[in-house]
Amino acid sequence: MRRAWVPALICTLLGLSWQLLTVHYNYGGNLTALFCTGSNIPTPPSLDGEHIYVFPNSGGYDGQSYHYVAHDPLCRSDIGRAVPDPSIRYRRILLPGMAYLAALGRQPWIDVSYIACNLGFLFVGSWWLARLLIRLGIHPWFAAFYVLAPASLISLDRLVVDLALTSLCLGFAVYASSGPKWKLYAVLVAAALCRESGFLPTAAYALDMLCLRRFRQSLLFTTAILPAVAWNVYVSLWIPGGPAFELRYFIPVWGVIQSLGSPTAYPFGPVTNAAIRAFDSLELAGVILAMALAFRDLRKALDEPVRTACLLWAVFGLTLSASTWTDCYATARILSPLLLFGFLRSFAGGQKLGRLPLAMVVPRVWLEITPQVLGVLRGLWL
Numbered sequence: 001m002r003r004a005w006v007p008a009l010i011c012t013l014l015g016l017s018w019q020l021l022t023v024h025y026n027y028g029g030n031l032t033a034l035f036c037t038g039s040n041i042p043t044p045p046s047l048d049g050e051h052i053y054v055f056p057n058s059g060g061y062d063g064q065s066y067h068y069v070a071h072d073p074l075c076r077s078d079i080g081r082a083v084p085d086p087s088i089r090y091r092r093i094l095l096p097g098m099a100y101l102a103a104l105g106r107q108p109w110i111d112v113s114y115i116a117c118n119l120g121f122l123f124v125g126s127w128w129l130a131r132l133l134i135r136l137g138i139h140p141w142f143a144a145f146y147v148l149a150p151a152s153l154i155s156l157d158r159l160v161v162d163l164a165l166t167s168l169c170l171g172f173a174v175y176a177s178s179g180p181k182w183k184l185y186a187v188l189v190a191a192a193l194c195r196e197s198g199f200l201p202t203a204a205y206a207l208d209m210l211c212l213r214r215f216r217q218s219l220l221f222t223t224a225i226l227p228a229v230a231w232n233v234y235v236s237l238w239i240p241g242g243p244a245f246e247l248r249y250f251i252p253v254w255g256v257i258q259s260l261g262s263p264t265a266y267p268f269g270p271v272t273n274a275a276i277r278a279f280d281s282l283e284l285a286g287v288i289l290a291m292a293l294a295f296r297d298l299r300k301a302l303d304e305p306v307r308t309a310c311l312l313w314a315v316f317g318l319t320l321s322a323s324t325w326t327d328c329y330a331t332a333r334i335l336s337p338l339l340l341f342g343f344l345r346s347f348a349g350g351q352k353l354g355r356l357p358l359a360m361v362v363p364r365v366w367l368e369i370t371p372q373v374l375g376v377l378r379g380l381w382l
Contacts (some may be wrong), residue, residue: 004130007143011126012119014147015156019115022157022372025379027053031111036061036158044082047071050111061329063159065089070096070114071107075239087241091232094193095121095161118159122152125167128174129340136347149358150365151336154329157369162333165194169309169337172201173344176305185224192228197316197334199225204309211302251319258322259284279364280328286360287331290342291317293354306341313338328364 019034027033033053037043038060043052047068065083069090072080083089099114130143146152155163168191175184188205191198202224209218264280266273294314302308317335324330332339339358346354 003134003140004127004143007130007141008123008127010141011144011147012123014144015122015152016119018147019156021376021379026372026375031115032067034115034157034159035063035067035111037064037067041084042082044068044078046077046079061158061160062089066092066096066159066161067111067114069093070099070110073097073100080239083241085241086239087235090235090239090241092161092193092195093231094190095164097193114159118155118163121164121167122147122156125152125163125170128167128170131174132170132344136344138347148362148366149336149340150332150361153365153369154333157372158329160333161195162336165191165198166333166336166340168194168198169201170340172205172309173306173341176205185221188221188224189227192225193231197313199228200312200316201305201309204312205305208302208305208308252315253318255320255322255325256288256318259325262322262326264326264328276367279367283328283332283361283364284325286357287317287335287339289353289360290314290335290338290357293342293351293357294338296351306345310338310341310345313341328368332361332365 023029023031023033030051030053032050033055035052036058037052037054038058039054039056040059041064043054065085066089068079068083069092073093073096075081075083075086075090080086080090095117096114098117099110102117103109103113126143126146129146130140133140133142147156149166151162151166154160168187171187172184172191175181175187184205188202191201202221206218206222209215209221263277266276268276291314294310297307298311300307313335317331317338320331320334324334339361342354343358346352
């Protein structure tokens with residue numbers, strides 16, 4: 001455990017350094033740019049004093065909604081009413097709620113608190129990853145590269161909740177096999193409150209206990225989702241908004257098929273567009289390969305919780321909408337636990353092919369932040 005602290009600290013400092021550099025050189029020092037607020041959605045009057053950085057001609061990104069949720073976690077003001085899809089975003093309360101509580105509800109502190117909580121998940125995720133690497137006989141310092149994983153890099157760039165969930169999934173991998181079970185229970189509670197896919201680790205562990213005929217333990221750990229269920233009921237009853245999920249989101253494979261038939265259009269020249277689409281295709285192939293490898297292990301799926309979680313994540317991936325599949329950030333961050341689990345299992349006697357999906361996905365994610373990297377380098381040079 002002591003060997004895991006240093007790489008985790010380095011990973012976190014790297015994440016913080018990147019955020020400070022890109023904010024300084026690309027966004028004029030305005031920290032709110034990390035929430036990626038778009039001009040197409042009006043900002044709430046109550047936050048006018050924040051001088052929110054607004055991207056012109058943009059619909060923004062998910063971090064914009066979580067930013068508002070953190071300022072108004074019970075949706076009692078114009079801030080909460082400004083969330084464009086409250087029935088979805090308010091369900092993912094863990095990170096915004098932690099930011100609100102850590103700031104003691106003081107509005108001027110919440111933005112910094114949110115970023116600090118996000119970095120906190122980067123730290124614990126890297127720490128848990130270092131512990132997993134030690135078990136595999138790999139030097140724990142490689143855990144510092146967790147900052148470059150899809151969910152980490154995207155969440156540092158857009159302040160979405162996927163870094164938090166991916167880190168909790170690494171904690172699930174640590175405590176599912178060893179350690180105090182109360183820690184596993186706490187991780188499962190937090191994961192379910194993070195976003196809807198956070199229910200999958202609980203389902204994986206409960207299924208595993210059922211197969212081992214440990215019925216009491218399966219039932220006990222199933223109760224880890226109860227706080228999230230209670231919060232979801234509150235959101236459904238008291239927070240206005242449309243339906244959280246539409247039936248079309250649950251048609252398997254349909255989103256993948258649609259994305260193959262309608263590639264993303266980019267406002268560049270034909271050569272640049274062809275290059276970007278090549279990276280898009282590589283990323284898509286990597287995610288599909290990760291899911292295929294999880295289904296390939298179907299017979300052994302219930303042998304241990306992490307393998308079961310991989311199968312459940314693959315099934316979940318098949319239900320993602322076309323808009324998710326065509327967003328180069330969306331699939332990479334949402335399915336990051338599957339990519340990381342497959343990568344780690346390849347060093348534990350699993351298929352070496354499991355290392356390939358992550359290597360196929362990360363280039364497209366890194367390509368997306370290249371303009372920011374160039375902006376930082378230009379600023380440092382001048």
